[in-house]
Amino acid sequence: MPKKKKVKKFKKAKKTKKVKIPNKAKPPLKSLDKKSTVPGPDEKPEIKKIKKQPTEKRIYNLKDFVVYPKHGVGKITAIEKAKIGEIDIQFYKILVEKEKLTLTVPINQQSKLRPIASINQINKCISILKTKPKIKRTMWSRRAQEYDQKINSGKIYELAEVVKDLNKNTDIIADQSYSERQLFEKAYERLKSEFEAVLNVGPEDVQKKMDKALGRTNISESAE
Secondary structure (H helix, E strand, O other), rough: HHHHHHHHHHHHHHHHHHHHHHHHHHHHEEEEEHHHOOOOOOOOOOOOOOOOOOOOOOOOOOOOEEEEEEOEEEEEEEEEEEEEEEEEEEEEEEEEHHHEEEEEEEHHHHHEHHHHHHHHHHHHHHHHHOOOOOOOOOOHHHHHHHHHHHHHOOHHHHHHHHHHOOOOOOOOOOOOHHHHHHHHHHHHHHHHHHHHHOOOOOOHHHHHHHHHHHHHHHHHHHHH
């Protein structure tokens, strides 16, 4: 009788060991893997100093014409460097003659700039100017906001559309509101300045070309 009792106790102990050992062994292995990638409290993380600003691919050179969306066509007059703290910064100096303004644009933010249009794009703009203006019946305040956004978008086709839509084929002030005329002149001058830079001709020749496309030839002749 005492021998049978000892055998039963030994079997129960074996079963409990088989169940408990694998469950306890798994969690420590996972925690060790995570700790191996994380520096300990005594270890100091590596600090890398930034010596140069991150730059985009540089595509503009000195004396290149570029377009800055909010100000129009400008010319790169200088490419300069400056040091702020331990960071070396390169930037463009851009002269916008129409506004008598000099812009400072960091090279790593040159995504705001675009090169001037190609001859093919200029020809497409002339085709846009020849089409009929779109008549919108929405409130003028909303239309004015849309026109202003197109002018400041920096996209030459949208600029040509604004000129075409706001063109009245007349210089009579009564036919246009003050704000309408202001937007037209702003878009017209922006487009005209890009035509001048691309075609490399004087402002008078560009004006004749644009006015002819807009059907404003008689206005240009009477002004002379």
